[in-house]
Amino acid sequence: MNDFAAVSIVAAVEVPYTRHAPPGTSTAGLLAQALKAALLQAELSANEVDGLGVASFTLPPDHAIDFAWRAGLRVSWCMDDGHGGASGINLLQHAARAIQAGDANVIVLVSGDHFEAADFTSLVENYNVTTRAHLRPLNTGGPNPLFAMLTQRQMRASQLTREDYAALCIAQREWASVNPLAVYREPLTLDAYLAAPLVAEPLCRFDCVPVVSGANAIVLSSSTHRCAARSPVRIRALRASYNVDHQHGDGLVTGLAGVRDALWRDANLQPADMNLVSVYDDYPSMILAQLNDLGFADEQPNLHTFIHERIASRRLPVNTSGGQLSAGQAGAAAGMHGLVEAITQLRHEAGARQVDDARFAAVSGYGMVQYRYGMCANAVVLERGAAQ
Amino acid sequence: MNVFACVACGHADFPRRLLCPSCGRDEFVEVDASKGSVEDVTTLHHRAGKAGEDIAYIATVLTQAGPRVIARLERLLAPGTVVSLRVESDGAIVALSD
Numbered sequence: 001m002n003d004f005a006a007v008s009i010v011a012a013v014e015v016p017y018t019r020h021a022p023p024g025t026s027t028a029g030l031l032a033q034a035l036k037a038a039l040l041q042a043e044l045s046a047n048e049v050d051g052l053g054v055a056s057f058t059l060p061p062d063h064a065i066d067f068a069w070r071a072g073l074r075v076s077w078c079m080d081d082g083h084g085g086a087s088g089i090n091l092l093q094h095a096a097r098a099i100q101a102g103d104a105n106v107i108v109l110v111s112g113d114h115f116e117a118a119d120f121t122s123l124v125e126n127y128n129v130t131t132r133a134h135l136r137p138l139n140t141g142g143p144n145p146l147f148a149m150l151t152q153r154q155m156r157a158s159q160l161t162r163e164d165y166a167a168l169c170i171a172q173r174e175w176a177s178v179n180p181l182a183v184y185r186e187p188l189t190l191d192a193y194l195a196a197p198l199v200a201e202p203l204c205r206f207d208c209v210p211v212v213s214g215a216n217a218i219v220l221s222s223s224t225h226r227c228a229a230r231s232p233v234r235i236r237a238l239r240a241s242y243n244v245d246h247q248h249g250d251g252l253v254t255g256l257a258g259v260r261d262a263l264w265r266d267a268n269l270q271p272a273d274m275n276l277v278s279v280y281d282d283y284p285s286m287i288l289a290q291l292n293d294l295g296f297a298d299e300q301p302n303l304h305t306f307i308h309e310r311i312a313s314r315r316l317p318v319n320t321s322g323g324q325l326s327a328g329q330a331g332a333a334a335g336m337h338g339l340v341e342a343i344t345q346l347r348h349e350a351g352a353r354q355v356d357d358a359r360f361a362a363v364s365g366y367g368m369v370q371y372r373y374g375m376c377a378n379a380v381v382l383e384r385g386a387a388q
Numbered sequence: 389m390n391v392f393a394c395v396a397c398g399h400a401d402f403p404r405r406l407l408c409p410s411c412g413r414d415e416f417v418e419v420d421a422s423k424g425s426v427e428d429v430t431t432l433h434h435r436a437g438k439a440g441e442d443i444a445y446i447a448t449v450l451t452q453a454g455p456r457v458i459a460r461l462e463r464l465l466a467p468g469t470v471v472s473l474r475v476e477s478d479g480a481i482v483a484l485s486d
Contacts, residue, residue: 124436130403133403133479134457134479134481136479137479138458138481139435139444140432140435140446140458141434141435145432146458148430148432148446153428197433198434199432199433200432200433200434200446201431201433211436246409372458
C-alpha cells in the first residue's frame, strides 16, 4: 500500500520565527497561530478538521488532545509525536495512512516550540535516559560535541575541510537572504565563517543552529475534498528507518541508505528528477550524510566536488529557505520546516527564492540523538499536483 | 568502568539495554571496560545558554571490551592514545592517559 494518490497536502505555513520572542509568547499560542494560518490558507473552517497531530518539546504538560480542546477541535484521529527532527515526516506518514484508511478526512499537523532559557537547558540535559545518565554529567551542553566528533570522522573519511562546510553554510545563507521569514539574512563570507568563535572543534557558531521560537503547520485531506482542488501537493513515496545500526556505527551513514532504493522505486523517480531538496540540517555534516545516503552525490567523484559543483552552484537547490542554519531551529518545528518549504516551492508560492518550474521535491528528516548520533531518518518525495 | 554483555549471545553494549539487540534476551553480565583508546576528541568552548568560555575535552573512546563510550578527558589527548576509564560518582566517564 505504497500509493498515496488518495491524499493531498493542501496547506503549509510558518509562524515567523523569532530569536527573542516577546513577553507573553507561549508554545500553545504559537501552535494556535500555525493552526489558524493553515486553515486560512486551505480555506477550511475548524469544524471541518477531524484529525490532529502535534510535535512539540515544550507543550507538556499538555498533549495533543489538550491542544485540540483548547483550540476548539473535535477529532477522530489524534497523535503526539516525539521524534524531533524526524517528527514532520513521521506525522505525515501516519496522517496520510489515516486518511487512506478512512479514519479522518482533514488532518492538521502542527509543530513548534517556545523556549525560555531554562527550558532549553532542561531539554538538552534530559533529552532521554541515556543523555541524563551519561552525557549530562560530562556537561556537554547538548549534542554539539557529539556532532563535532562526527564531523571530524566525515572530514577524515571524505577529505573535507572547514572551507567545504563553510560553502554549505554560505549557500544556505544566500537562500535565506531572499526569505523574509529567515532569522539570519545578512550575507555570510568565508572570512566571517573562519573567524567565528569555535563551539566544539571543528564546529563554529555558523555550524550550529540558532535556537528560535516559532511554529509550522501543514494540512492534509482526501484528494476528493474541495480544499484539494486549488493547489494540491501529492506524496509520491515515503520511507523511514529508525535504529538501523543501534549506535554501533560511526554515524556517517543514516537509515536513509537502506531505504533509498525502495523510496525511489515507489516514487518511480530518481534523484536527478528533483527540482529541490529540503534536508534536515542540524549540522552541515548531516546535510552531506543524508544527501549522500539518498543518492544525490552518486554521480559525483567525491563530496568536495558535490558541495561546490552541485550545492554551492545551486544546480541542486538545497534548503531554499536558508534551512535551520539560517532560518533558525524552533524546537520540534525543525522537523516540519523543510517540509513546509518544499510544499511552498511546489505550490510556486516561494516569492524571490522560487525555484523555476518546481515539480518534484525530496525532503528528509533526521534526529533523536540517543548516545552518539541520531536514531531516526525518514524521507518523502513530493509532487506538485494539478489544480482542478 | 563496566559495559554489559548478553549472557545468551555475548553481545557487548553500552549503555545497558533492556533486551539484547542481537538475540532479544534480557540477562546481562558486567564486563570490565577500564581500558580503551581515544578515537575522536573535541575541544568544547561554548555551551548553549551559557556565557563565556569553559573549556572541556570530550572524547569518543573505543573500550577494549568493544563498545564505544563518550568520556571527559583531563587534558587534550591525541587519537590513538591508550587511556584508563573510570566512572565518577555523578556518572561521568573520565578517561586518563596511562
